[in-house]
Amino acid sequence: MKIRVVDDEAAIRQNLERLLSLEGYEVLCAAGGREALALAQSASPDLVLTDVSMPDLDGMALMAHLRADVRTATVPVILLTARVEPSQIREGMRAGADDYLTKPFQREELIASVKAQLDKAQRWRENQIRMAQDHRRWLHIDPDTQLPNRRLLSTLVESELALGRQPALLVLSFDRMDWLVEQYGPSCRKAVLLCQSERLRALMRERKLHSSHDLLAMLNDRELAIMLAQPGQMFDLREWIGRLNSEVKRPVEHAGREHFVTPVMGLALSDEFSMHAETLLVHAQSALDSARRDGSTYTCYDREQADNHKIQLELHYDLYRAVERQEIHVFYQPQMHVDGHLLGFEALARWQHRKHGWVSPATFIPLAEENRQIIELGREVLRQACSQPSAWRREGYAGWVAVNLSAVQFHDPDLIDTVAQQLVEHDLPPSCLALEITEGTAMSTVPHTLQTLQRLKELGVRLALDDFGTGYSSLAYLKRFPLDLLKLDQSFVKRLPDDRNDAAIARAICQLGSALEMDVLAEGVETPEQARFLGEIGCSWLQGFLYAKPMPAEEAGRWWRRYPVLPVSALGQDSQDDPPAVLHDGALSSGRVRLSALTMRNPSPVVPAPGGAEVHGLDTSADPAWNSPPPMPPH
Structure with missing residues (x-):
């Protein structure tokens, strides 16, 4: 652990250096606030122990500079002073000091304060690491089902495409999910999705061309996606989708009641027109929308049909200007x-x-x-x-x-x-x-x-x-x-x-x-x-x-x-x-x-x-x- 000691009196610096070195700490000394600030900004210490009263840059000003710099903002600071007025102590603590020691101090008091602040800083750093890990996890994992989310799915599909593979994407949606939430609460939806995800995992393992790269992901609160790294022949794929449809149609038990949800599926196969993950996802969801519109259970993405849908969307927007443009x-x-x-x-x-x-x-x-x-x-x-x-x-x-x-x-x-x-x-x-x-x-x-x-x-x-x-x-x-x-x-x-x-x-x-x-x-x-x-x-x-x-x-x-x-x-x-x-x-x-x-x-x-x-x-x-x-x- 590196401790920066700052004091304009050489005897005090040497005494502090000796005491702290005996405890195994690496001690770096500075004779004034400006020197200490420059050193801290070049190599951030684990703790700063500084005198309050110094001629060039006092302890209060040094602490203010440290707190204002993102590189040193979280470094613990212990203030040393010969004055014991309560107002000065309050001022230092309000300015961001982590502790306050008065001169002359006892060795035990100094070591205890240093150890406490270093332990607190260590806990804070560990917590930040956990939070960063959790943040990264929540960026890529659905919190309800613990399945990969759309972001992670997109990343993994992109990796498959970059390796020259041609994965397929199957997107599943369950009708009446909003109704389930309205009638039985979010816990019912979570139970249904967890049950269906377990069924889908089992079916993926049983598939003839099962690959370790296959992935089940949660796109949103009602849609799941399956990446099939090796789709195989269309005939076999359709047969497997038929089995999947039968499996997820089975009732889900929750809170003493059977719940039935109807799956609707859209399939997209990668080709020269869908060499990016987002494109493949859009194609699969477009196929899902087509299936829903047609009242069918499953639809494979059709480029001509998708082009018609694009035209329909264009017409939808242009209707807002049709009268103004005298086109009617x-x-x-x-x-x-x-x-x-x-x-x-x-x-x-x-x-x-x-x-x-x-x-x-x-x-x-x-x-x-x-x-x-x-x-x-x-x-x-x-x-x-x-x-x-x-x-x-x-x-x-x-x-x-x-x-x-x-x-x-x-x-x-x-x-x-x-x-x-x-x-x-x-x-x-x-x-x-x-x-x-x-x-x-x-x-x-x-x-x-x-x-x-x-x-x-x-x-x-x-x-x-x-x-x-x-x-x-x-x-x-x-x-x-x-x-x-x-x-x-x-x-x-x-x-x-x-x-x-x-x-x-x-x-x-x-x-x-x-x-x-x-x-x-x-x-x-x-x-x-x-x-x-x-x-x-x-x-x-x-x-x-x-x-x-x-x-x-x-x-x-x-x-x-x-x-x-x-x-x-x-x-x-x-x-x-x-x-x-x-x-x-x-x-x-x-x-x-x-x-x-x-x-x-x-x-x-x-x-x-x-x-x-x-x-x-x-x-x-x-x-x-x-x-x-x-x-x-x-x-």
Whole structure:
């Protein structure tokens, strides 16, 4: 042990050196504070024994310098003084002194003080070493399961890759872990994880290509990872994963109760694209997420699928800017009467992404609902859908435009104000706007549905129930909803008229609509035979590719001028008289036309048109312009 003795009196220095040397200590002497400070900073002693009163740098100042330097901050300091005033002792102790001896001192007193401070310093150093070791351990070990954590796993995987090996990573997650904690406390989760980790260790030892480098690690409070240094053939690996799945599905007993958790697993194999540990971990967790989304137990990482997920994430973020960047467009698909009149258009959202081009609604609508951008997107669609027919009306358009409302939009507290504002802003009569909701939305919260539909009805807009027949509507509630239109889902239309079951369902829905004094519109009509059958069973309105695909506003503006437009006021009328049709210069090529017996309840499915063309089926082969659809985005 090295002790630094500091005193400006040579006799005292020599006496202290002699006493301490006899006890086996290595003693280094300094005649003043500055000399002692310089020596201590170059080679830190184990203890400093210093006089308080010295001419160049006194003991108090020396101690202050030692405490301020990280190299000597923890070195014990014993102050020596001939003064015994309590205030000076308190001042020294407050300044950081470990002990205080007064001159003259006894040998036993000196040795006892030195020994006590050196022992205390030794204990402090040992404690610091333990703390550093514990810190390093907790940096790499999960405290609950004592398994390696993600940091250590990453380090060991990196080592395997550096040695030219190609390990595999299997990540396991257990569903309902949060529920276990909520119901039974953290101790239950710990018990489940400990039990499952023991089962996994046993399975790893039994594996055909078991390696001493295989490792079981804890990624977080619900995910475990297995590094397989020698994955072997995929067939054998899948078989082993199947055994693993069966094993961890067994119940875990804790506190007198059996607990069941369901494993979900993601596997990633190292290749030229995953030559870093973190990359391999990300791939394995991506596979785990895919398995969870698909409802499967196990999925192997697929690069193409992962790239799609990256694109989805990119789209998710870009939806926040889509309206601002004017990438949201409205396409229009006509809704026709079986007699050939145009009722109006359904407004359909389309997204022209600046990088990916036209994005399918089946892709971006669920994303928008998930991140709640569907509200802003829906407002933009409503704005365009009210603006466009308002402009057409100045040119003679008398039909409506139908806009879909998602479940999120329908529960938006500002919905009524938003609709009213758009009607006023674009000077659009409320009857020229139809709003559609699905059965699922309507039945999710019936009191809210009734209240919201009633308030919309008070605005004067038309209301339609979309995808009818696919949900779980209660007829007791359906008759209370102030609806104007039921939309027969295309799943019941595509096999008409040949499928007896679909034909029966379509007929029943048409009869239900008639009984409830609601019109019925069939979606997905693609053939004249479907249209003819639907007209015969009382379905007044048709929509589908038989007439047109969704088209941009400019093309829709040319399209409606070719057809007589049925005024919205005719919707729901039961009169046997022909409703007034608005004919445009381009609607008919020549001659005087009489559209026969147009009624809402008893339609005539086919109406003669000039030149022998069927207005119903739109056999427009004589007009090449009608057979040249515009470029369309994905449908």
